[in-house]
Amino acid sequence: MNWKVLDHVPVLLYILAAKTLILCLAFASVKIYQRRRLEAELxxxxxKKKQQPKKKDN
Incomplete structure (x- = not known):
């Protein structure tokens, strides 16, 4: 077995952790964006519903 490969394990773990963190932040930001967009639409x-009765009264 090539034991020199084990020297790179910490670096690979840091890369994996960074990738995971970036993906989690990306998914969270997408969910926040979708929620804000839906709240604005609501x-x-x-x-619009509040304005419709006012038009009927006139």
Whole structure:
């Protein structure tokens, strides 16, 4: 067995940890973006519903 390969194990573990962290942050940011977009859409729909009764009264 080539024992010199074991010298690179810590570096490979750091790369794996960094990749995992980047992927987790990317997924979390996408979820936050989707939630904000849906909340904005919901607020727009609610504002439109509030305006409709006012138009009926006129």
């Amino acid at each position: 607020q727009r729909v609610e504002a």
